[in-house]
Amino acid sequence: MLAAVVRPAIVQDPIPFGARRKNEMVAYSRRHYGDATWHLKPRVIVLHYTDSGTYRSAWSTFAGDTASLGELPGTCAHFIVSQDGVIHQLVPTTVRCRHAIGLNQAAIGIEMVQVGGRSAHWSDQQILHRTRQIRAVVALVRWLQATYGIATGDVIGHAMANGSRFFRDDEHWRNDHDDWLAVDVKQLRRML
Numbered sequence: 001m002l003a004a005v006v007r008p009a010i011v012q013d014p015i016p017f018g019a020r021r022k023n024e025m026v027a028y029s030r031r032h033y034g035d036a037t038w039h040l041k042p043r044v045i046v047l048h049y050t051d052s053g054t055y056r057s058a059w060s061t062f063a064g065d066t067a068s069l070g071e072l073p074g075t076c077a078h079f080i081v082s083q084d085g086v087i088h089q090l091v092p093t094t095v096r097c098r099h100a101i102g103l104n105q106a107a108i109g110i111e112m113v114q115v116g117g118r119s120a121h122w123s124d125q126q127i128l129h130r131t132r133q134i135r136a137v138v139a140l141v142r143w144l145q146a147t148y149g150i151a152t153g154d155v156i157g158h159a160m161a162n163g164s165r166f167f168r169d170d171e172h173w174r175n176d177h178d179d180w181l182a183v184d185v186k187q188l189r190r191m192l
């Protein structure tokens with residue numbers, strides 16, 4: 001039984017996601033998931049880091065709606081958590097957003113502002129040890145879990161996406177990202 005979970009403070013900072021981008025998401029979903037819709041029913045949470053140093057640069061990348069791997073819509077995330085612990089929401093959790101191959105039909109994407117470094121493990125650990133940022137991430141994940149009934153085992157890192165029980169890609173695409181390795185996600189799960 002979950003204890004009452006408080007909704008954390010969330011700053012709304014939406015990226016443009018009008019009819020054109022929604023239609024792009026419908027076409028992407030048809031090709032990759034066999035269902036032509038932009039509607040999301042969240043079942044998984046995928047953790048990412050931005051590989052860049054500022055919130056604003058990540059926001060601009062996602063707002064741009066530029067093709068990735070030759071397809072539209074552009075990549076995005078539902079949330080970005082800045083290093084000082086501010087949770088920004090870019091896209092409603094009812095809308096599919098392209099952040100992890102094979103899981104955009106099922107997953108909420110949370111980005112954390114963090115530069116790449118000597119290794120993905122190093123970058124994950126920077127976040128885990130940045131008190132204000134990791135506290136905000138944990139509060140957000142706990143609230144999303146409670147809201148959508150998402151099991152802790154379905155809180156995963158981008159590096160784990162190909163192994164998710166919800167993974168599906170009809171074009172046989174696979175993720176090649178190493179943000180949020182299993183060993184580091186295990187550490188985060190213990191905080192939930």
Ligand SMILES: [Zn+2]
Nearest residue numbers: 048158177179
């Ligand atoms: Zn990622």
